[in-house]
Amino acid sequence: MMAGQRSCDSAVTAGRMFKANEFFDAAEHLGEEMPNAAGDLYVDAGIAASDVICCVRLGVHSNTGNHSEAVALLKRADSGSERHLNTLLNLKNKAAYTHQGLTAAELKKMNRAADYLVEVAKKAVAARG
Numbered sequence: 001m002m003a004g005q006r007s008c009d010s011a012v013t014a015g016r017m018f019k020a021n022e023f024f025d026a027a028e029h030l031g032e033e034m035p036n037a038a039g040d041l042y043v044d045a046g047i048a049a050s051d052v053i054c055c056v057r058l059g060v061h062s063n064t065g066n067h068s069e070a071v072a073l074l075k076r077a078d079s080g081s082e083r084h085l086n087t088l089l090n091l092k093n094k095a096a097y098t099h100q101g102l103t104a105a106e107l108k109k110m111n112r113a114a115d116y117l118v119e120v121a122k123k124a125v126a127a128r129g
């Protein structure tokens with residue numbers, strides 16, 4: 001295991017999957033009425049789902065604030081999924097840290113990216129048994 005990574009057991013994987021679903025469902029509930037809060041929750045859902053994918057496929061998940069390391073680890077675990085995590089991370093600052101609000105198109109993009117990652121995580125858990 002490399003620095004910036006944490007090993008996973010079934011409790012970590014289940015806990016991160018629970019949070020991925022919880023964040024995604026909360027974001028869906030907030031939707032267009034509170035787009036910035038929803039967008040931030042889509043990011044949280046995508047990160048938690050990415051952790052699950054990495055846990056199932058690699059036995060570790062990213063434990064660092066360095067997003068490029070998390071994206072690289074996800075690419076190793078499920079090539080192609082990193083694009084969706086990048087979509088979320090690229091809009092995170094706008095949603096959470098700037099004076100600008102997310103547009104409806106950006107929120108939809110975040111919804112799709114988070115949904116993709118959550119679904120891949122669910123399938124990975126189901127395939128593992």
